Amino acid sequence: MAFPDIEGGRPSNIPGIPNVVLDLWHEYRVSIIMTTLFALGMLRLYLHLTYTPEELRVFPKVYNKAPVDDVVEEKPRQSAKEEKAEVVNTSDAETKKAGVKQGPRRIKGDVSRKGRASPPVGNEASKTQILVFYSSLTATTEKIAQTFVQELAMALVPEEDSNSSFLQPQVLDLAEVDYDEYFITLPKPKDQPTNYFYLFLIPSYNIDSINDTFLDHLQETHHDFRIDTSPLAPILGYSVFGFGDKEGWPTEEEGFCFQAKEVDKWMAKLTGRKRAYPLGMGDWKRDGKERLAEWRDGLVDVLKQLHLTGNLGEGVPGSGDPLESDAEDEAGDDGEVLVEEGTAAPKPRKRRGSGGLQDVEDIGRVMELSRDDNDSIQKKSAAPLAIDFTTDGRRAANKSAPAPVKEMVPKNSPTYAALTKQGYSIVGSHSGVKICRWTKSALRGRGSCYKFSFYGINSHQCMEATPSLSCSNKCVFCWRHGTNPVGTTWRWTVDPPDLIFSGIKENHYKKIKMMRGVPGVRAERFAEALRIRHCALSLVGEPIFYPHINDLLALLHGERISSFLVCNAQHPDQLAALKHVTQLYVSIDAPDRESLRRIDRPLHRDFWERFLRCLDILRERRNKQRTVFRLTLVKGFNVDDAAEGYADLVERGMPCFVEVKGVTYCGTATSANAGLTMANVPFYQEVCDFVVALEKALRRRGLAYGIAAEHAHSCCILLASERFRVDGRWHTLIDYDRFFELLEEKGPDGDFGPEDYMGPPTPEWATWGNGGFDPRDQRVDRKGRPLEAAA
Ligand SMILES: Cc1cc2nc3c(=O)[nH]c(=O)nc-3n(C[C@H](O)[C@H](O)[C@H](O)COP(=O)(O)O)c2cc1C
Numbered sequence: 001m002a003f004p005d006i007e008g009g010r011p012s013n014i015p016g017i018p019n020v021v022l023d024l025w026h027e028y029r030v031s032i033i034m035t036t037l038f039a040l041g042m043l044r045l046y047l048h049l050t051y052t053p054e055e056l057r058v059f060p061k062v063y064n065k066a067p068v069d070d071v072v073e074e075k076p077r078q079s080a081k082e083e084k085a086e087v088v089n090t091s092d093a094e095t096k097k098a099g100v101k102q103g104p105r106r107i108k109g110d111v112s113r114k115g116r117a118s119p120p121v122g123n124e125a126s127k128t129q130i131l132v133f134y135s136s137l138t139a140t141t142e143k144i145a146q147t148f149v150q151e152l153a154m155a156l157v158p159e160e161d162s163n164s165s166f167l168q169p170q171v172l173d174l175a176e177v178d179y180d181e182y183f184i185t186l187p188k189p190k191d192q193p194t195n196y197f198y199l200f201l202i203p204s205y206n207i208d209s210i211n212d213t214f215l216d217h218l219q220e221t222h223h224d225f226r227i228d229t230s231p232l233a234p235i236l237g238y239s240v241f242g243f244g245d246k247e248g249w250p251t252e253e254e255g256f257c258f259q260a261k262e263v264d265k266w267m268a269k270l271t272g273r274k275r276a277y278p279l280g281m282g283d284w285k286r287d288g289k290e291r292l293a294e295w296r297d298g299l300v301d302v303l304k305q306l307h308l309t310g311n312l313g314e315g316v317p318g319s320g321d322p323l324e325s326d327a328e329d330e331a332g333d334d335g336e337v338l339v340e341e342g343t344a345a346p347k348p349r350k351r352r353g354s355g356g357l358q359d360v361e362d363i364g365r366v367m368e369l370s371r372d373d374n375d376s377i378q379k380k381s382a383a384p385l386a387i388d389f390t391t392d393g394r395r396a397a398n399k400s401a402p403a404p405v406k407e408m409v410p411k412n413s414p415t416y417a418a419l420t421k422q423g424y425s426i427v428g429s430h431s432g433v434k435i436c437r438w439t440k441s442a443l444r445g446r447g448s449c450y451k452f453s454f455y456g457i458n459s460h461q462c463m464e465a466t467p468s469l470s471c472s473n474k475c476v477f478c479w480r481h482g483t484n485p486v487g488t489t490w491r492w493t494v495d496p497p498d499l500i501f502s503g504i505k506e507n508h509y510k511k512i513k514m515m516r517g518v519p520g521v522r523a524e525r526f527a528e529a530l531r532i533r534h535c536a537l538s539l540v541g542e543p544i545f546y547p548h549i550n551d552l553l554a555l556l557h558g559e560r561i562s563s564f565l566v567c568n569a570q571h572p573d574q575l576a577a578l579k580h581v582t583q584l585y586v587s588i589d590a591p592d593r594e595s596l597r598r599i600d601r602p603l604h605r606d607f608w609e610r611f612l613r614c615l616d617i618l619r620e621r622r623n624k625q626r627t628v629f630r631l632t633l634v635k636g637f638n639v640d641d642a643a644e645g646y647a648d649l650v651e652r653g654m655p656c657f658v659e660v661k662g663v664t665y666c667g668t669a670t671s672a673n674a675g676l677t678m679a680n681v682p683f684y685q686e687v688c689d690f691v692v693a694l695e696k697a698l699r700r701r702g703l704a705y706g707i708a709a710e711h712a713h714s715c716c717i718l719l720a721s722e723r724f725r726v727d728g729r730w731h732t733l734i735d736y737d738r739f740f741e742l743l744e745e746k747g748p749d750g751d752f753g754p755e756d757y758m759g760p761p762t763p764e765w766a767t768w769g770n771g772g773f774d775p776r777d778q779r780v781d782r783k784g785r786p787l788e789a790a791a
């Protein structure tokens with residue numbers, strides 16, 4: 001039906017709209033649309049300029065208290081520094097007095113990435129205020145906190161020292177404090193410039209509690225885009241201790257101390273990782289007091305150090321040390337032979353930026369560069385001034401031998417720089433020490449190396465070192481290949497053993513201390529790690545190459561540090577002259593002459609004769625030294641049909657143990673020379689199959705060996721002589737105290753043997769078929785994600 005047109009009586013096409021409107025629309029629609037859009041735009045702009053956003057309620061849950069709502073006057077901008085986000089708090093009383101309307105707090109200003117600077121520590125005018133925050137439902141922690149603060153005061157603020165730079169520590173209940181005042185900004189100092197140090201005593205509850213509110217607050221603060229992500233960065237440091245109950249929550253996975261872990265995590269974020277001491281944890285019914293005392297002592301040391309040096313020390317934020325990283329170190333550990341990501345043909349490699357870290361494998365390249373670029377250290381030192389320590393120990397000591405002239409790794413050489421960048425500490429001119437990845441892993445409760453499962457070595461108390469960075473082999477699978485000085489003779493200056501001993505210890509402890517701020521480090525293990533109990537002399541190079549190896553061993557043993565010495569079976573004279581070590585390894589990289597030549601690429605022409613002589617020496621000394629054959633399996637090189645050949649060697653050397661380990665893949669760089677790839681790394685099942693075949697081959701020869709233990713995590717299996725099976729149970733662990741007693745009683749050449757310091761039975765979880773992962777720890781993947789414990 002058509003409608004009559006108003007003007008012309010023309011019927012409209014759209015029902016209900018007169019034609020005149022439509023005509024007007026058609027004529028002016030562009031102008032109408034443009035005008036409307038412009039008007040809308042103006043309106044939006046107006047609203048934007050005049051609208052005041054909803055004020056922030058950072059922490060709505062404040063206990064039975066009126067919220068402290070601070071209104072901040074926006075200050076005129078004066079300088080870039082003053083453009084930081086600023087949160088101003090006043091107390092309730094002040095707020096009321098000023099007549100300020102109570103309401104949510106306003107935060108104005110730009111987001112700042114850096115926290116307010118603290119007054120310089122150590123400055124006489126500035127004091128350090130320790131605040132001990134606690135939560136408590138059933139009052140245990142409250143009581144503990146009161147005593148704890150007194151103990152802390154006694155250690156840091158002695159009565160006789162009225163000038164102490166520490167103020168009396170204060171204890172604060174998290175159920176009572178105003179979180180805005182302590183956990184968004186810092187409390188305003190009263191009389192003098194004050195630095196704050198936060199400590200937390202946190203029990204865990206799996207029910208709704210003050211802890212949840214507190215944690216919510218920390219989390220919200222961190223995520224609030226209006227607040228600096230690290231608003232607590234100005235504090236000097238923090239540390240957390242958790243209480244839990246192992247009866248109800250036996251493991252961390254089951255919730256033991258889970259809220260202390262959370263507080264630690266969020267405080268790390270809010271302070272810009274100022275964890276001054278590792279997270280401590282204690283079972284209030286069992287070891288709580290002891291663990292707390294240990295944690296307190298560690299903290300007191302850190303605080304004293306802080307006041308001496310003005311900072312938290314290396315490895316803790318501010319130092320820029322790579323150890324701060326949460327990432328696991330990829331570098332190899334003791335005797336862990338790493339296959340580099342190989343390519344068939346060598347390719348020219350790009351030089352990295354000078355600031356970048358070098359890979360372990362890059363040392364080789366740097367060494368080459370050092371040879372070329374740096375006045376050819378190696379070429380110069382190749383002068384005929386050699387003392388051959390590898391053929392005859394007595395000749396080596398001959399006074400008529402020309403004096404050595406060169407340092408093996410001079411301080412100003414690129415090799416030195418590359419090694420130190422790698423995390424090696426070079427001690428003297430030819431020794432090195434490096435904190436091993438298992439040491440770090442154990443400190444963080446992420447598992448220990450196989451030596452814990454097999455021999456009871458605590459990885460976090462183990463130092464990995466070598467007195468000789470030089471070696472006489474060029475093994476194809478060695479990640480050190482081409483990187484270290486090589487030679488059949490010692491052509492360098494010889495450092496005294498005491499210098500090496502004190503240097504390796506000092507550097508090891510320094511590296512351990514750098515782990516203090518690393519996430520996940522456990523206070524208990526950290527404290528234990530400050531006492532070296534074991535030394536793996538195997539890091540790089542050939543320890544037995546060092547002319548005073550026996551003296552160095554005596555120094556280690558003198559401090560009751562056990563010695564695991566790994567040698568490459570190329571120095572029979574040194575081996576024969578070696579005095580007692582706790583465990584003596586010989587690397588057995590191939591079952592026959594040709595394979596050995598192909599794999600180890602020894603520098604000695606008579607390598608096979610040397611090798612066999614070493615096995616004979618081992619056999620002769622098997623009742624004196626605790627001997628081990630170390631087999632590293634590299635698929636395609638020394639695995640296929642090799643069991644019989646290895647069995648022959650075992651028959652000849654009759655070691656106490658045979659450790660079989662799959663080569664470890666390290667896919668961080670190309671090595672080229674080795675030409676090995678991931679395909680050369682045997683699967684664990686293949687290692688198992690090999691070991692079973694080897695055991696059978698040994699039994700066929702009438703040799704009494706059995707598969708005693710395994711550590712699937714590092715692809716390592718242990719065959720043991722039946723000498724170490726007592727009453728049907730394997731006894732592969734070592735009684736270290738007994739070893740030292742025997743040594744002290746009978747001397748380094750004394751007449752005692754491996755059975756004399758045999759330890760208790762191998763733990764069930766470590767025996768063959770049970771995986772071997774330390775049940776106390778949490779297994780993680782390379783990215784730190786929890787994994788199921790190895791079956
Ligand atoms: C209700 C309740 C829940 C708990 N939940 C846990 C827990 O999840 N994990 C844990 O390790 N301990 C847990 N515990 C143990 C407490 O953390 C431990 O007893 C602590 O010492 C209590 O401290 P307090 O007396 O200061 O409240 C819980 C205790 C209670 C009473």
Ligand code: SF4
Nearest residue numbers: 333334436449462464
């Ligand atoms: S023995 Fe010591 S150095 Fe060797 S892997 Fe284990 S922890 Fe590391």
